[in-house]
Amino acid sequence: xxxxxxxxxxxxxxxxxxxxxxxxxxxxxxxxxxxxxxxxxxxxxxxxxxxxxxxxxxxxxxxxxxxxxxxxxxxxxxxxxxxxxxxxxxxxxxxxxxxxxxxxxxxxxxxxxxxxxxxxxxxxxxxxxxxxxxxxxxxxxxxxxxxxxxxxxxxxxxxxxxxxxxxxxxxxxxxxxxxxxxxxxxxxxxxxxxxxxxxxxxxxxxxxxxxxxxxxxxxxxxxxxxxxxxxxxxxxxxxxxxxxxxxxxxxxxxxxxxxxxxxxxxxxxxxxxxxxxxxxxxxxxxxxxxxxxxxxxxxxxxxxxxxxxxxxxxxxxxxxxxxxxxxxxxxxxxxxxxxxxxxxxxxxxxxxxxxxxxxxxxxxxxxxxxxxxxxxxxxxxxxxxx
Amino acid sequence: xxxxxxxxxxxxxxxxxxxxxxxxxxxxxxxxxxxxxxxxxxxxxxxxxxxxxxxxxxxxxxxxxxxxxxxxxxxxxxxxxxxxxxxxxxxxxxxxxxxxxxxxxxxxxxxxxxxxxxxxxxxxxxxxxxxxxxxxxxxxxxxxxxxxxxxxxxxxxxxxxxxxxxxxxxxxxxxxxxxxxxxxxxxxxxxxxxxxxxxxxxxxxxxxxxxxxxxxxxxxxxxxxxxxxxxxxxxxxxxxxxxxxxxxxxxxxxxxxxxxxxxxxxxxxxxxxxxxxxxxxxxxxxxxxx
Amino acid sequence: xxxxxxxxxxxxxxxxxxxxxxxxxxxxxxxxxxxxxxxxxxxxxxxxxxxxxxxxxxxxxxxxxxxxxxxxxxxxxxxxxxxxxxxxxxxxxxxxxxxxxxxxxxxxxxxxxxxxxxxxxxxxxxxxxxxxxxxxxxxxxxxxxxxxxxxxxxxxxxxxxxxxxxxxxxxxxxxxxxxxxxxxxxxxxxxxxxxxxxxxxxxxxxxxxxxxxxxxxxxxxxxxxxxxxxxxxxxxxxxxxxxxxxxxxxxxxxxxxxxxxxxxxxxxxxxxxxxxxxxxxxxxxxxxxxxxxxxxxxxxxxxxxxxxxxxxxxxx
Numbered sequence: 007x008x009x010x011x012x013x014x015x016x017x018x019x020x021x022x023x024x025x026x027x028x029x030x031x032x033x034x035x036x037x038x039x040x041x042x043x044x045x046x047x048x049x050x051x052x053x054x055x056x057x058x059x060x061x062x063x064x065x066x067x068x069x070x071x072x073x074x075x076x077x078x079x080x081x082x083x084x085x086x087x088x089x090x091x092x093x094x095x096x097x098x099x100x101x102x103x104x105x106x107x108x109x110x111x112x113x114x115x116x117x118x119x120x121x122x123x124x125x126x127x128x129x130x131x132x133x134x135x136x137x138x139x140x141x142x143x144x145x146x147x148x149x150x151x152x153x154x155x156x157x158x159x160x161x162x163x164x165x166x167x168x169x170x171x172x173x174x175x176x177x178x179x180x181x182x183x184x185x186x187x188x189x190x191x192x193x194x195x196x197x198x199x200x201x202x203x204x205x206x207x208x209x210x211x212x213x214x215x216x217x218x219x220x221x222x223x224x225x226x227x228x229x230x231x232x233x234x235x236x237x238x239x240x241x242x243x244x245x246x247x248x249x250x251x252x253x254x255x256x257x258x259x260x261x262x263x264x265x266x267x268x269x270x271x272x273x274x275x276x277x278x279x280x281x282x283x284x285x286x287x288x289x290x291x292x293x294x295x296x297x298x299x300x301x302x303x304x305x306x307x308x309x310x311x312x313x314x315x316x317x318x319x320x321x322x323x324x325x326x327x328x329x330x331x332x333x334x335x336x337x338x339x340x341x342x343x344x345x346x347x348x349x350x351x352x353x354x355x356x357x358x359x360x361x362x363x364x365x366x367x368x369x370x371x372x373x374x375x376x377x378x379x380x381x382x383x384x385x386x387x388x389x390x391x392x
Numbered sequence: 393x394x395x396x397x398x399x400x401x402x403x404x405x406x407x408x409x410x411x412x413x414x415x416x417x418x419x420x421x422x423x424x425x426x427x428x429x430x431x432x433x434x435x436x437x438x439x440x441x442x443x444x445x446x447x448x449x450x451x452x453x454x455x456x457x458x459x460x461x462x463x464x465x466x467x468x469x470x471x472x473x474x475x476x477x478x479x480x481x482x483x484x485x486x487x488x489x490x491x492x493x494x495x496x497x498x499x500x501x502x503x504x505x506x507x508x509x510x511x512x513x514x515x516x517x518x519x520x521x522x523x524x525x526x527x528x529x530x531x532x533x534x535x536x537x538x539x540x541x542x543x544x545x546x547x548x549x550x551x552x553x554x555x556x557x558x559x560x561x562x563x564x565x566x567x568x569x570x571x572x573x574x575x576x577x578x579x580x581x582x583x584x585x586x587x588x589x590x591x592x593x594x595x596x597x598x599x600x601x602x603x604x605x606x607x608x609x610x611x612x613x614x615x616x617x618x619x620x621x622x623x624x625x626x627x628x629x630x631x632x633x634x635x636x637x638x639x640x641x642x643x644x645x646x647x648x649x650x651x652x653x654x655x656x657x658x659x660x661x662x663x664x665x666x667x668x669x670x671x672x673x674x675x676x677x678x679x680x681x682x
Numbered sequence: 683x684x685x686x687x688x689x690x691x692x693x694x695x696x697x698x699x700x701x702x703x704x705x706x707x708x709x710x711x712x713x714x715x716x717x718x719x720x721x722x723x724x725x726x727x728x729x730x731x732x733x734x735x736x737x738x739x740x741x742x743x744x745x746x747x748x749x750x751x752x753x754x755x756x757x758x759x760x761x762x763x764x765x766x767x768x769x770x771x772x773x774x775x776x777x778x779x780x781x782x783x784x785x786x787x788x789x790x791x792x793x794x795x796x797x798x799x800x801x802x803x804x805x806x807x808x809x810x811x812x813x814x815x816x817x818x819x820x821x822x823x824x825x826x827x828x829x830x831x832x833x834x835x836x837x838x839x840x841x842x843x844x845x846x847x848x849x850x851x852x853x854x855x856x857x858x859x860x861x862x863x864x865x866x867x868x869x870x871x872x873x874x875x876x877x878x879x880x881x882x883x884x885x886x887x888x889x890x891x892x893x894x895x896x897x898x899x900x901x902x903x904x905x906x907x908x909x910x911x912x913x914x915x916x917x918x919x920x921x922x923x924x925x926x927x928x929x930x931x932x933x934x935x936x937x938x939x940x941x942x943x944x945x946x947x948x949x950x951x952x953x954x955x956x957x958x959x960x961x962x963x964x965x966x967x968x969x970x971x972x973x974x975x976x977x978x979x980x981x982x983x984x985x986x987x988x989x990x991x992x993x994x995x996x997x998x
Contacts, residue, residue, distance in 0.1 A: 043502065043967060047607070051507040080960055086825065086918045087910070088956075091717060094841070095957070098712035111824050116916045134824065177652065177814060179823035186817075204651045208611050210409075210602030213402040213527075214647030217395055235509040235603045246520045246527050247398070267511050267603060269518060311508065427796055474975055481982035483795070484742055488935045489978045491928055496971025503964055614803070614924060621800040656811045659804035666797055667789050 033076040034337045037102035039092045041109035044084030048234045050109040052317030053131055054079060055309050060324055070331050082113050089113030093120040103337040106323040108132050111179055118145055127343040129323040134183045138366040146346055146366040148322040148356055150374055152184035153191060158278035158374040159229055159254050160195035168227040168252060170198045172219040176232030178207040180258055184231035200225055207236055212243045220249050227251050233258025238267035245271030261314040265379055278374040282318045282355040284384045298355050318355030326352055394525025399647040405532040405601060407639020408539045412594035413616025414631035416587035421625055422563040423583035426475055426486045430494040432613030434591025437463045439604035440501060442596050443510040460592040467588025471581055494609060501606040514600035531600045538597045542590055543632055622662050624675020692864055695943045696857045703849040716841035723848035724909045726949035727855050729933035731902025734859060737940035739895045740875030742799045745806025746930050749779045749900040751813055751922030753907030758826040758917050759819055768831040772908040779904035780897045787896040806927045813919040825918030828911045844913040855902060856942050871895055936977055938984025947985050
């Protein structure tokens with residue numbers, strides 16, 4: 007009875023063709039592969055909302071170079087294999103002019119070869135320093151690197167003379183990558199990481215790990231690298247165990263919601279953050295203030311949720327791309343790429359961006375602000391450098 | 393000693409959630425032979441529905457009640473629309489159907505709720521109780537008490553009421569139960585409804601400690617299933633013991649061995665137990681009829 | 683041989699697949715399609731392994747993605763840390779998977795039903811945990827990059843290459859599987875599926891047979907994993923994750939347990955469907971769940987047996 011086999015097999019061939027390609031209009035297509043679902047949806051969701059909002063706004067004002075923008079978003083679910091498939095689809099089927107996306111480092115690294123080979127500018131929204139180091143011709147990124155976050159934290163620790171610390175990190179890519187960078191740069195600041203613990207990104211109780219840290223009497227401060235719910239739970243457990251050492255979180259905390267979730271335990275916690283988080287606390291003379299105030303207000307109005315730095319990175323990525331297209335006066339991939347690389351003095355949510363052929367992220371340490379939580383709100387800590 | 397106590401409290405808190413999920417697995421398995429991997433989604437629904445109803449202005453106790461009702465409704469729908477029509481399918485197919493259901497529920501939750509993390513206010517305040525050098529959150533005690541009450545109620549119903557006898561009969565031999573006039577379809581309905589309710593209550597009680605989001609269900613289902621197996625499928629008491637034990641194993645591994653490998657250690661112990669006692673700690677020895 | 687006999691020959695499905703493999707590229711407008719088809723063949727290979735275990739021998743495995751990961755990382759580690767050529771790493775990964783399956787299988791396969799399920803689940807999770815944590819070897823959660831396959835001095839990369847390699851390997855694997863099924867070993871496996879006690883009484887060495895099929899299924903998954911790593915030029919630990927294992931089981935169940943062609947159909951469904959559903963944006967997950975449930979409720983034996991039954995009914 008092989009006949010049904012043959013029928014079944016023939017239908018496979020036909021069905022493969024049903025991966026429906028998008029139609030090509032006379033518009034400038036921008037692709038975005040984001041992790042809207044899955045373990046990184048905490049990052050991907052604000053990114054998606056931001057890109058959609060601002061492409062709409064730009065189109066309402068007439069588009070770029072007289073052409074409307076068409077945003078093609080695919081959800082990779084946090085999976086690098088899917089990311090690569092969608093990247094291929096964007097290049098071959100949707101024929102995009104440029105790409106803003108790659109929520110996680112894994113999906114970004116999976117997609118880089120596709121965009122390098124197709125010679126399409128790719129602005130990544132992921133954090134790891136490996137994305138732009140070594141510099142690749144067509145790949146840029148907007149978020150601060152995790153190395154910068156470590157450097158900012160360690161500079162503050164050194165300033166406060168807390169040089170023996172414990173590190174607790176999430177075993178997810180974000181947490182691990184930042185942990186590796188912290189270990190690498192610690193000697194430069196004279197910081198000694200005396201003890202390390204880890205937790206799973208979906209774990210709900212970190213008291214065993216924190217108990218072990220508390221037992222180390224030489225430790226003077228604790229640094230937590232991770233994102234999502236982990237930092238909130240670590241902070242709560244910290245208070246539950248009555249640990250009074252200074253606690254530093256990372257930029258993975260991303261939004262004001264962290265303060266709500268961590269509750270009174272958040273008091274005194276410090277973290278390096280983009281100016282976006284403390285928009286209303288910035289002095290009026292701060293060049294970033296207008297940008298971050300506008301974005302915060304618009305994002306909150308449109309989505310009803312507090313602003314997230316991950317959304318801010320998407321905003322910066324889109325704006326840098328659009329401005330490059332405007333300067334190039336075309337959507338030609340090579341020209342746009344060159345203009346992205348020439349971005350100077352772009353004032354965004356993440357900082358002031360100055361790219362160069364050897365620097366495809368364009369931010370320096372001043373883009374991070376050290377902030378502290380006081381009375382349920384952020385305040386700016388005077389910079390350890392100044 | 394203080395350390396040991398702290399780890400134990402941590403393990404019992406997390407273990408109580410696993411225990412309630414495992415209990416849900418066991419109830420449904422006993423009544424219908426189905427391993428319901430959508431069990432974790434009931435926990436998610438309990439927590440998330442309560443959060444969103446409260447955000448919409450509904451007073452908390454009412455929000456919790458509505459959340460449980462919603463979960464029960466979904467549990468019944470799962471039985472009537474997904475499991476019952478597929479009766480007679482192989483065990484693996486039924487498991488896959490429940491997994492399809494959990495994918496569906498997660499997808500719906502993303503749209504109905506959002507993708508962020510949320511919390512609920514704890515019932516007895518947030519100040520930890522100091523005991524023997526360890527600090528335990530009052531909410532942990534609430535969760536443990538809740539689990540104990542659920543188990544006691546369940547035992548009371550199963551052991552003391554006619555309905556309970558009908559459940560036992562259906563679990564033992566479905567055909568024979570129908571022959572003596574038991575409406576087995578209603579009994580399975582009942583078990584799905586109760587499992588959903590237990591899951592939802594677990595979600596509501598534990599959210600103040602563990603936070604909740606639209607995708608907490610997957611990992612919980614996995615761990616609850618493992619806990620149920622450790623205790624022995626078919627035994628409600630075993631499910632609770634298995635879940636608690638799994639939580640304790642994780643906490644002690646994290647504290648004493650390595651926080652990196654705590655899940656691995658927990659699973660290795662489960663595997664070791666199963667090799668020595670293939671029917672789980674308290675499960676019935678399965679006899680293969682020839 | 684008459685036409686009828688030709689169509690009913692046990693390797694006819696394999697021939698049909700081979701014909702499709704040869705003709706399909708004529709329909710492909712771009713390398714995106716090659717990539718999708720390559721992924722289909724690679725996952726079909728892995729799910730064929732799971733099918734042999736589940737569909738014929740009746741042993742459930744919720745952790746088979748662990749072998750996918752071992753094969754994938756064998757290629758990555760072989761190239762990066764051991765300087766081995768990729769083709770050797772593929773073989774090495776397969777051998778390692780077979781060995782691990784042999785060692786782990788002996789105790790695990792004594793468990794029954796849901797206990798076996800949780801044991802295999804634990805195995806898959808353990809592999810994923812080790813791959814995530816041993817960053818010095820595996821690159822940690824961000825994974826490792828994988829260099830191209832080089833055969834006889836020729837670098838082979840790109841979706842077209844993997845379409846052919848994956849497709850041909852699947853055809854070979856399917857032919858081997860069909861031969862196995864019709865062999866005395868295959869018949870013994872089906873007997874074991876029906877009743878282990880009865881098989882034992884007939885003199886079949888149940889433990890040995892179960893172990894053998896477990897090892898074979900591990901090797902299938904391992905080769906598929908290696909191909910995946912080489913296709914993507916990158917591998918991350920979630921290749922071994924629980925969701926991957928479930929995906930493989932779903933492919934088997936949807937396509938039809940015990941049907942070789944079913945593995946291909948199931949793989950096609952689960953890889954092509956998400957590509958189609960992208961037009962639904964945020965409703966994608968919901969619809970995917972409903973589609974999976976729908977197929978399983980209405981075609982509960984799987985697509986291929988379901989169609990076979992329909993044909994059977996049409997005949998009479």
